[in-house]
Amino acid sequence: MDHATKTEIALGQKIAPPMLDWYDQHRRHLPWRHDPGIKANPYYVWMSEIMLQQTTVATVKSYFEKFTNLWPDISDMANAPLEDILQEWAGLGYYARARNLHKCAQTIMQDFNGQFPETEAELLMLPGIGPYTAAAIASIAFNQRAVVVDGNIERVMSRVFKSYAELPKERAEFYRLANLATPDSRVGDYAQSLMDLGATICTPKSPKCAICPIQPHCLGKLEAEGLPRKAPKKIKPTRKGLSLWITTLDGYLLLERRPEKGLLGKMPGLPGTDWIEGQEPDIDTLMQKMQFLPKLEHQLAEGEAKHTFTHFHLFLSVGKITLSNTCDLPHNYFWLSLDQLDEFGLPTVFKKAVSLAQR
DNA sequence: AATACGGGGTG
């Protein structure tokens, strides 16, 4: 399983010391990052790591501040209604993270007496915590040796060891290399130093090898920009859909709560058709679904909202309907006062549709 | 092993 050569072992051991020195000198202040010598707040470490999954530091900062102000500790988060958490998560994406955040907080209150488990294996069993996050929390919050491997660290390892392993297929090879480089002490600082390095110096394009603290040991520096090797991406198909902007004369907008599973699960949104590849939106089926409304003739807003999800492009048109007043609704629909719309937490695709309807 | 799952920033 672990067939490291003596050369690999020797190289691995050269990485942590200069990285920790560099971290001590260049450590960035981040809202969730504890000062040197101060104990980490596991709740902050957990919250930040969940938010940072596939999401940049710049994007996360304001969300982290908002969440820790609204819910200062794990019991506050566990007791909050899920709808409130989704409302505040809106715009950050990957909404299963928010649902799992809530579930995880409740699990920790019920099964762990409100205290985070400190081992990688226990953390791994919690909702929303996978191999990366379990290792990150164990090392950063509890100073346990754990092999932390994220996209940054894969890139740094591929370059330092000049590995031609291809992502995502050979992810295990980068774990093996990262293990060779992981020290036994200050593991949390070490993991964060590598991630900072990947974000600022060992970048995907135009890496700044000239100022890299481990450049003297780096085997791949001459071909850094070509590493790591990655499988070609699939092309995204294009889907089309129609959303409905249904308002009343007394100033309410019709919204629906989306199903728990699937895209934008449990988030609020404009009612509309399914989003389908290769055919026009199925308006007949939509109108049958909206039979509870007194009037169904819509007027098409000019243009389309364009939005790209992880695995498809969307062209969304908007049909406008004006009703004289509100009416009774099925349980997954609700009226929102237009006064509250601007600060209401809608997924970005629906924010775009709203701005189209309001033009 | 492959696919579903957001959105913003960058070159």
Next chain:
DNA sequence: CACCCAGTATT
């Protein structure tokens, strides 16, 4: 526009 990002859960 394509690529990237402090990945996880499901199939």
